[in-house]
Structure formats: C-alpha cells, structure tokens
Amino acid sequence: MIEVDRLSKRFDGVTAVAELSFSVAAGEVFGLLGPNGAGKTTTLRILSTLLRADSGRASVAGHDVSTQGEAVRRSIGVVNGGMGLYDRLTGREILHYFGRIYDLPKPHIERRIGELDALLGLGDALSKRAGTFSTGMKQKVVIARAVLHDPPVIFFDEVTSGLDVMARRAVLDVVRAYPSEARAVVYSTHVMSEVEELCDRAAVLYRGRLVAEGSIAALIEQGGESNLERSFFRLVERSGLDPKEGPAVRA
Amino acid sequence: MRPRMIGRVASKDILSTLRDTRAIVSNLLIPLILLPVIMLGLPFLLGGLFMREATTVTPLGALGLEHAPPELIALVEAQAATLESVADPEAAVREDLYPAAISIPEGLTEALAAGEPVTLAVYRKTGNMRSELNAGKLESAVAGYRQQIVSERLERAGIDPEVLEPLRVVARDASTEAERTSGQLSWLIPFFIAIWTLTGGQMAAIDATAGEKERGTLEVLLVAPVRRAEVVVGKFLATVLFGLWAAVMAILGFVLGGFILRRLFLPTLDAAAAEMIGVMGGQLAVTPLMVLLLVVSAVLLSALISAVLIGVAMFARSFKEAQTYVAPLSFLLILPAIGLQFRDLLGVDDALYWIPMLNAMVLMDDVVRGAATGTGVLITWASLSVAIVALLIFAYRNFRRESVLFRT
Numbered sequence: 001m002i003e004v005d006r007l008s009k010r011f012d013g014v015t016a017v018a019e020l021s022f023s024v025a026a027g028e029v030f031g032l033l034g035p036n037g038a039g040k041t042t043t044l045r046i047l048s049t050l051l052r053a054d055s056g057r058a059s060v061a062g063h064d065v066s067t068q069g070e071a072v073r074r075s076i077g078v079v080n081g082g083m084g085l086y087d088r089l090t091g092r093e094i095l096h097y098f099g100r101i102y103d104l105p106k107p108h109i110e111r112r113i114g115e116l117d118a119l120l121g122l123g124d125a126l127s128k129r130a131g132t133f134s135t136g137m138k139q140k141v142v143i144a145r146a147v148l149h150d151p152p153v154i155f156f157d158e159v160t161s162g163l164d165v166m167a168r169r170a171v172l173d174v175v176r177a178y179p180s181e182a183r184a185v186v187y188s189t190h191v192m193s194e195v196e197e198l199c200d201r202a203a204v205l206y207r208g209r210l211v212a213e214g215s216i217a218a219l220i221e222q223g224g225e226s227n228l229e230r231s232f233f234r235l236v237e238r239s240g241l242d243p244k245e246g247p248a249v250r251a
Numbered sequence: 252m253r254p255r256m257i258g259r260v261a262s263k264d265i266l267s268t269l270r271d272t273r274a275i276v277s278n279l280l281i282p283l284i285l286l287p288v289i290m291l292g293l294p295f296l297l298g299g300l301f302m303r304e305a306t307t308v309t310p311l312g313a314l315g316l317e318h319a320p321p322e323l324i325a326l327v328e329a330q331a332a333t334l335e336s337v338a339d340p341e342a343a344v345r346e347d348l349y350p351a352a353i354s355i356p357e358g359l360t361e362a363l364a365a366g367e368p369v370t371l372a373v374y375r376k377t378g379n380m381r382s383e384l385n386a387g388k389l390e391s392a393v394a395g396y397r398q399q400i401v402s403e404r405l406e407r408a409g410i411d412p413e414v415l416e417p418l419r420v421v422a423r424d425a426s427t428e429a430e431r432t433s434g435q436l437s438w439l440i441p442f443f444i445a446i447w448t449l450t451g452g453q454m455a456a457i458d459a460t461a462g463e464k465e466r467g468t469l470e471v472l473l474v475a476p477v478r479r480a481e482v483v484v485g486k487f488l489a490t491v492l493f494g495l496w497a498a499v500m501a502i503l504g505f506v507l508g509g510f511i512l513r514r515l516f517l518p519t520l521d522a523a524a525a526e527m528i529g530v531m532g533g534q535l536a537v538t539p540l541m542v543l544l545l546v547v548s549a550v551l552l553s554a555l556i557s558a559v560l561i562g563v564a565m566f567a568r569s570f571k572e573a574q575t576y577v578a579p580l581s582f583l584l585i586l587p588a589i590g591l592q593f594r595d596l597l598g599v600d601d602a603l604y605w606i607p608m609l610n611a612m613v614l615m616d617d618v619v620r621g622a623a624t625g626t627g628v629l630i631t632w633a634s635l636s637v638a639i640v641a642l643l644i645f646a647y648r649n650f651r652r653e654s655v656l657f658r659t
Binding site for chain 1: 259267271468472
C-alpha cells in the first residue's frame with residue numbers, strides 16, 4: 001500500500017528526513033516511532049502531499065506522491081493531534097463539507113455519518129458546534145472526518161496527545177480495527193506502549209534517519225532488551241547518532 | 252479549476268463567517284447605521300450649530316463702549332449680538348470671557364465728523380469657529396456703519412454713490428448639479444466604501460487563512476483532494492462577498508440617509524440651514540447610474556483588497572499576527588481619500604486611473620461629483636482587473652510555498 005524509497009527532506013539546510021525507506025502492506029498497522037524531531041510528521045506530510053521531498057520516491061495506494069497528488073489525497077485519511085476542526089460548524093456540517101470535498105453524494109454522506117455515529121458514538125457532536133466539543137468529542141469527529149470516504153490508507157499522527165484515558169482507548173480501538181485486506185494504517189507516535197499494542201511492524205526514526213525496522217518482536221530482539229522502550233534507546237545508541245543532541249528539526 | 256470545489260470552499264468560509272457575531276455586527280450592520288447617522292447627523296449637527304450661533308444673541312466685549320455711536324450699537328444688535336463693557340478686550344477673548352470683542356477709541360464720533368480716519372480693533376481667537384463667527388458679526392456691523400458714513404458723505408458732497416462701483420462682478424456657478432450638491436460627500440463616499448470593504452473583508456480573509464493555519468484546519472483541507480488554486484479562489488470569493496456586503500451596506504446607508512434627508516427634513520428647513528446642509532453634501536441626489544458605477548467600482552475594489560488580504564494574511568502564523576500585517580492597509584486607503592479632498596489643487600490626469608486602488612477612489616469621487624468619464628471608467632476597471640489577477644497569482648504562490656504554509 002505504501003512504498004517509501006530513500007526519501008529525504010531538508011529545511012533551511014537542516015536534515016529532517018534522510019534516505020528513509022520502508023513499506024507498508026495492506027492489512028498492516030505500521031508504526032513510525034521516534035521522539036519529537038525524529039522526522040515522523042515530515043514523513044507523513046510528504047506522504048500526504050503537503051510537502052515535496054528533496055529526493056527519493058514514495059507511493060501511496062499505487063499513486064506517486066510527487067506526480068499524482070490528487071489521487072494520493074483521495075486515497076488517504078489523516079488524523080493528527082492538532083484536531084483541526086471548524087469551531088463554528090457542527091459535527092454534521094464538518095462531515096458534510098469534507099464529504100462534498102471528496103465528491104461523495106449527499107445520501108452517501110448521510111449513510112456514512114450514520115455508520116460512523118454507530119461505530120464512534122458521535123452523538124451530540126453531530127448537532128453541536130465544534131467550538132463547544134470536549135477533547136474526546138473532537139477526536140471522534142476528527143476520526144470520522146478522516147475515514148468518511150473510506151480511504152485505503154490512513155495516517156494517525158500523535159493522535160492520543162492530551163486525551164483522557166477513555167478517549168485514548170476509543171482511538172486505539174479504532175486504529176486497531178481499521179486495517180483490512182484493502183486498508184493500511186500508519187501510526188506515528190513517541191509512545192512505545194501504543195506501538196507495542198497496535199502495530200504489526202514499526203520503523204524507529206531518530207534525527208531523521210531510519211534506525212531500525214521490523215516487527216515489534218524483532219525490534220525488541222534487535223535491541224536486546226526486555227521491552228520496546230529499552231530496546232529503542234539501545235538501537236539509537238548503536239546507530240551512532242548522539243541521543244543527547246536535540247531534534248534535527250521539528251515539523 | 253473546478254467551480255464546484257471553489258463553491259464548496261467558499262460556502263464553508265461564508266457559513267463560518269456568518270456565524271461569527273462580531274464580524275456581522277462590526278462589519279456589516281454598523282456601515283448601514285453609521286453612514287445615515289453621519290450623512291444626516293453631520294450636516295444637521297454642524298448646520299444647526301452654525302445657525303444657532305448666528306441667530307442667538309451673543310454678548311460681546313467692548314472697550315470704550317461709552318464712545319460707541321448709537322448707529323454702530325444698533326448694527327451690532329442687528330447681527331444678533333450685544334456689547335458689554337470690558338477693560339481689556341484681548342484678555343477677555345483669550346480667557347474665553349467673550350467669543351469676540353471690539354475696541355472703540357475715545358473721540359470716535361468727533362474724528363468721523365472731522366473726516367479723520369479711525370481704527371477699530373476686533374479681537375478674536377484664530378481657529379476657534381465660535382470666535383471667528385462672532386468676530387464676523389462685529390466686522391459686519393462695522394462695515395455697515397462705514398457704509399452708512401460713506402453714503403452720508405457722498406450725499407453731502409452731491410456725489411452719486413454709484414461712482415464708487417465703476418465695475419461689478421457677478422459670480423456664476425458653472426458646476427453641475429452633482430458637483431454643487433456633492434459637497435464633502437464626494438470624498439466621504441469612496442472613503443467609506445474603501446474602508447468598509449477592507450474591514451468587511453478582513454475578518455473573513457484572516458479567518459480563512461491565518462486563522463485556519465493557527466487552528467490546523469488548513470492542513471486538513473490541503474490533504475483532501477481539493478486543488479490549492481481552488482482553495483485560494485474559494486477563500487477569495489468568500490472574502491470578496493463580505494467586503495462587498497459591508498460596502499453595499501455602506502452604499503445602502505448612504506442612499507437611505509439621502510432619501511430621509513431629502514424627503515423628510517429638507518422641506519422643513521429654512522434656506523440658510525438648507526444651504527449649510529448642501530455644503531456638507533446633504534442634498535446630493537443619487538441616480539441609478541451613480542449607484543451602478545459605485546457598485547461595480549466597489550466590487551472591483553473589494554476584489555482587489557480581498558486578493559491583497561488573502562495573499563498577505565497567509566504569511567501570518569496566527570489570527571493576531573495577520574491583523575498586524577493587515578492594519579497598515581487602512582493607511583493605504585486613508586491617504587488617497589485625504590488626497591481626494593485636495594484633488595482640485597493636486598490636479599488629476601488620466602495617469603491616476605492606471606494606479607490600482609487609488610483609481611477606484613478617484614473614480615468613485617468622479618461618480619459622486621457627476622464628473623466620471625467613459626475613459627476614466629474603462630481604464631480604472633481594466634487596471635483593477637489586471638491587478639486582481641496578479642494578486643491572486645501571488646496568493647496562490649503563497650499557498651504553495653512550504654515555508655509559508657508551515658511557518659510556525
């Protein structure tokens with residue numbers, strides 16, 4: 001579903017992503033694991049066509065991100081921690097707006113809203129304006145917006161930041177349930193436990209570089225520690241990149 | 252570009268701004284209320300104040316009141332003023348004890364009888380309208396008294412007073428009715444349209460650009476299958492709509508004010524008050540052609556300002572920062588509007604019609620004065636259209652620049 005081949009991106013001479021390669025298959029939840037400034041968000045922005053890579057290639061759902069941007073954007077859903085909702089619109093109006101942007105017919109949008117209400121429990125969020133939403137309600141509408149058009153690929157970027165335990169659990173359940181034979185998820189986070197719980201495979205990023213890639217069990221084994229968090233630090237140390245240095249660049 | 256996508260982006264921005272109560276009240280309702288108030292209130296207030304001061308009997312200071320001949324006192328009283336004795340007329344005026352004062356020298360009557368010239372001093376505060384008005388009453392009274400003396404002397408000498416006026420000058424007003432009646436409104440109208448177009452559009456423009464960046468909604472929109480050119484044009488159209496709405500409200504307020512003034516108030520006023528209101532532009536008759544030319548010019552000016560707003564506000568990281576960027580634009584509009592007051596002195600040639608923004612204001616000034624020409628209209632509209640397209644391209648490029656989109 002996703003092919004990334006030696007992708008690089010620099011901002012003002014500072015490397016954000018360097019020679020990054022990985023692939024994600026249908027049915028997978030793929031983790032992008034790394035601290036702030038590791039290049040996770042920059043990678044997802046390149047894959048969602050917001051940024052142009054300086055070099056390398058990437059494709060999403062069979063579409064090249066640099067030459068087939070519109071087809072890529074039609075094939076993806078993006079959920080980020082920043083929420084990004086229109087405060088003066090109701091949940092239903094927001095979903096209708098994006099449904100129309102995705103060229104979905106109005107009856108189809110209404111049917112999908114019904115399905116997502118049943119799945120996510122949107123409830124009052126559909127009739128209230130987003131400015132009045134609780135954080136949990138916001139996150140539900142954001143997820144509904146991202147999956148409204150049933151995209152084959154969905155990107156989650158630091159989606160549990162600031163969520164309470166209940167809202168966080170609801171989000172993780174959606175992520176876990178989303179992949180199928182025709183769908184894949186890329187889950188970007190710095191929370192190791194979420195990667196261990198959700199992801200089939202993960203790429204460990206540090207200062208814009210790929211430190212390790214593989215199944216969660218393989219990553220723990222590569223690190224030679226008892227859990228992913230300890231192994232992460234071990235893998236970073238072995239990479240030769242100084243962990244005491246700050247982030248390369250924050251997206 | 253797909254019109255349906257442009258429409259969807261614009262519709263969302265319009266709906267979102269319509270639900271912003273502050274934007275509706277401050278940018279759309281106030282022009283409808285403010286213009287009639289200014290149009291009715293300013294002429295009436297100033298006209299009323301002048302009339303009150305001119306007709307109210309005002310005590311004025313006089314040094315040497317005991318030397319004043321009865322004829323002069325009668326003439327002063329005919330000017331709606333009375334004289335009261337003061338020891339120091341200059342201090343009396345300076346300290347606001349009297350708005351104006353006169354100094355009458357001892358032996359005035361005797362000197363005049365002997366045919367000797369006499370000097371009377373009139374004291375006033377320059378720049379103080381009330382003082383100037385009342386000093387004018389004293390000068391008129393003195394001029395009337397001088398005329399009486401001259402006439403008496405000529406009569407005694409057996410000379411026809413007509414010999415003093417070998418030439419006469421008659422003023423004939425060559426201006427059109429619109430020029431005569433537009434008064435101060437000829438520059439106030441373009442000024443208000445420009446200002447309300449800016450204030451009406453800026454809330455929508457900033458909210459749709461820097462506001463969306465700040466809230467993270469722009470990023471969400473740009474990962475959807477909508478093209479950036481469609482986003483730019485959609486947001487531009489929403490901004491134009493709100494700028495226009497405010498401008499149309501301002502024009503409606505102007506038309507409403509003119510209607511009320513002409514139909515309800517003017518017939519009840521005396522000639523002097525009506526003339527005073529006319530100086531302020533209160534008798535301007537608005538024709539359908541004027542409204543059409545003003546509306547089209549306002550549309551183009553609104554589009555130009557909207558394109559600037561969208562392009563500039565996009566640079567900002569936040570709503571507040573965008574307001575800082577946009578604030579200087581009002582100076583760009585105020586300065587030409589001030590210049591319009593002095594256009595007779597500055598001189599306006601066809602070259603001005605090529606300068607976007609300025610040309611729209613000059614043209615609107617022309618329209619209100621009834622002096623618009625076909626050439627001026629065509630050049631202005633063509634120049635504005637080219638500038639709008641160029642600015643939209645600038646805004647589109649900003650929407651494509653990563654350093655602008657993700658400037659944090």
